[in-house]
């Protein structure tokens with residue numbers, strides 16, 4: 627299924643950035659911040675705006691990429707990992 631991620635605010639000195647994921651005409655906005663990760667890959671704390679959900683997302687090789695959301699726990703992949711990996715792959719963060 628097609629989904630789009632847009633980087634709305636590139637992380638600045640405070641390390642906080644904002645991205646939006648649009649899927650099926652629904653857009654969710656997320657605040658994110660890179661956090662130290664000692665076990666391989668890059669770690670991000672991702673907070674969905676308007677809800678209490680906070681996910682820790684790790685981006686690295688396929689075995690290093692993890693997320694705490696239900697999608698990842700049930701399917702082993704999710705839009706948070708796909709979206710952040712796309713931003714990293716394009717050198718945007």
Ligand SMILES: [Zn+2]
Pocket residue numbers: 681693694695696697698704705706707
């Ligand atoms: Zn996720």
